[in-house]
Amino acid sequence: MEQQNQQSNKFGHWLKTSITARMLMIGFLTLVLLIPLFFIQELIRERSHRQTEAIEEINNQWGKQVLIYGPILKVPYRVFKEKTVTDKKTKKSYVELIKEIRIAYFFPENININSNINPETKNRGIYTTAVYNSDIKMSGTFVKPDFSEIEVDDKNILWDKAKIIIKSSNVKGVNTANLKLDDSSFNLTSKYNASQKNYGYNHMALHTLETKNILLNPQTTKPLTFNIDFNIKGSEQIRFIPIGKTTEANITSNWKDANFFGEFLPYNGDKIHENGFDAKWKILDINRPFSQQHFKSLPDLNEFAFGVNFMIPVDEYQKSERSSKYGFLVIGLTFLIFFLIQTLSKIHIHPFQYLMIGLALTMFYTLLVSISEHSNFLKAYLIAGSSVIALITVYSKTILKKLKFPVFIGLSLTALYTFIYVIIQLENYALLVGSLGLFLILAIVMFASRKIDWNNG
Structure with missing residues (x-):
């Protein structure tokens, strides 16, 4: 011891x-x-x-982030394929023409976007996020669709079946969506199908808003003028894809903590002021690597979008x-x-x-x-x-x-x-x-x- x-x-x-x-x-x-x-x-x-979960709950109830892809002129057309068919009785073969309906997509010649964003904050417990109401006015022109690239005759183009479509990541937040073509007014209605999942944006599908059939005159070369009024609710950010041959955009807001992001940034140096911001963009077709018409399918162009982030910097x-x-x-x-x-x-x-x-x-x-x-x-x-x-x-x-x-x-x-x-x-x-x-x-x-x-x- x-x-x-x-x-x-x-x-x-x-x-x-x-x-x-x-x-x-x-x-x-x-x-x-x-x-x-x-x-x-x-x-x-x-x-x-x-x-993150609390912010997502608020955004889902109010309206998610907004991405606008459009307007786009959608024109169906006929193509014919030769198919060799053998008669079972006579064993003779002959060539049969099979008709298919395909869709061509045409972007505007020019597009002007004017958007006024009114953000506000929403709380869930101790967590805060930014949501907004936006008034968006889009105007511009479409030129007569050119099918010479794929050599389709005018008689095989379904001019009376054409439509104007707009794709958006957030149709839940749309309050009004009116479109005027020349002197005719059209309502935009929502359409969704499984193939739209290919156009993902932050794991969200892009949904389609489209008009009823519009009648295009194949004999005229006069540009088709459009005016669109959008009122849409969203959260955190808003973006546009510059699909016009010339795309001009002006986004104003009283939000002082915004930041600009995307493939293209505003060109005006005085965009930020004491009362918010007034940002301007001008994007030419030579500035982006995609054409004005697409005959097979509508491409995913999300990576070329530009816009404003209203997210509250909580770090x-x-x-x-x-x-x-x-x-x-x-x-x-x-x-x-x-x-x-x-x-x-x-x-x-x-x-x-x-x-x-x-x-x-x-x-x-x-x-x-x-x-x-x-x-x-x-x-x-x-x-x-x-x-x-x-x-x-x-x-x-x-x-x-x-x-x-x-x-x-x-x-x-x-x-x-x-x-x-x-x-x-x-x-x-x-x-x-x-x-x-x-x-x-x-x-x-x-x-x-x-x-x-x-x-x-």
């Missing part, structure tokens, strides 16, 4: 006095604290996923996740500060006290996530950081006794959290600033540890 007590006392003495033992203990505790850090990162991802979860990835660095450097103070001042710090300090550091991230859901990231970071720094500083005062050590720890943690916040905000220079900061920290540690007698244990 006495021998066991002596061995226990020797181990305790070695743990108190040996530098190697303290380093092993600190390393072990740091690895143990990676477990709560992992669960915190999973919590952040789960909350981010919940935000708190992304910033929180990036911050949590530095958790190992924060815990390791904080433990290193306490280790250097303990080694240089000969003050004993119990492993349980190291564990409490480590758990306080991990609490920073749960505070950060929970507060940022109800406030902006900077305010949440300041509150969470100040709380954890104050807690560890006061707690270290009870351990280290002297005032100068807790003050030094508080200043060090403040500098460390400030450094991490700067890295999170940076994009292009994050790696450079991070590398320089870590180099400076390493230099400080090397300088502070130069007087430690490493031969003592």
Whole structure:
């Protein structure tokens, strides 16, 4: 029994006095604290996923993102194929002409789009997304369809079966859709079939709005003028495909956080102003790699769309996740500060006290996530950081006794959290600033540890 007590006392003495033992203990505790850090990162991802689900619920009820592909002139025509048929009785073969009806698609000669967007925010619990009402006016002309490319006679073109179609990712949000061709008015009605799934947009089918049959005059060369009035509800963004030989677009809104994206960007430099934006586009057929007529099928041109994004820039979860990835660095450097103070001042710090300090550091991230859901990231970071720094500083005062050590720890943690916040905000220079900061920290540690007698244990 006495021998066991002596061995226990020797181990305790070695743990108190040996530098190697303290380093092993600190390393072990740091690895143990990676477990709560992992669960915190999973919590952040789960909350981010919940935000996405809430936003999708709002968008599905109000109206999804809007992509408009049209108007397009749809003209059926007849083709004849020769087929050799053998008479079963006479065994004689003869050639029979088989008639097929095919569809040709023609894009406008020019198209002018004027759209006024009125966004607003919708909430689901603590989550917010942007939705909008839009008034869209489209005007332009179609020239007489040219079938010379496939050598079809005018008599085989079904001019009285032509239609105007418009494809959109969001027919649920359409309030009004009126079309005027020259002096005739037409209603656009919804039509859907399984083949439209080929035109995916963010995993959504493009649905078809079309007119009833219109009568085209094959004898005239006068352009067919169209005017379309759209009122459509949507969410997050609106896009158009530039199918006109000349496409001009003007989108105005009072939304101040919009950004422009897609294959083509506005040409006017003064598009953003204090009351919102007024963006203008002009796109010529030479600027995009597709023709004005298509005789086999209507191509998927979504990649050439341009438009405006009204999404609210919510990146708190992304910033929180990036911050949590530095958790190992924060815990390791904080433990290193306490280790250097303990080694240089000969003050004993119990492993349980190291564990409490480590758990306080991990609490920073749960505070950060929970507060940022109800406030902006900077305010949440300041509150969470100040709380954890104050807690560890006061707690270290009870351990280290002297005032100068807790003050030094508080200043060090403040500098460390400030450094991490700067890295999170940076994009292009994050790696450079991070590398320089870590180099400076390493230099400080090397300088502070130069007087430690490493031969003592």
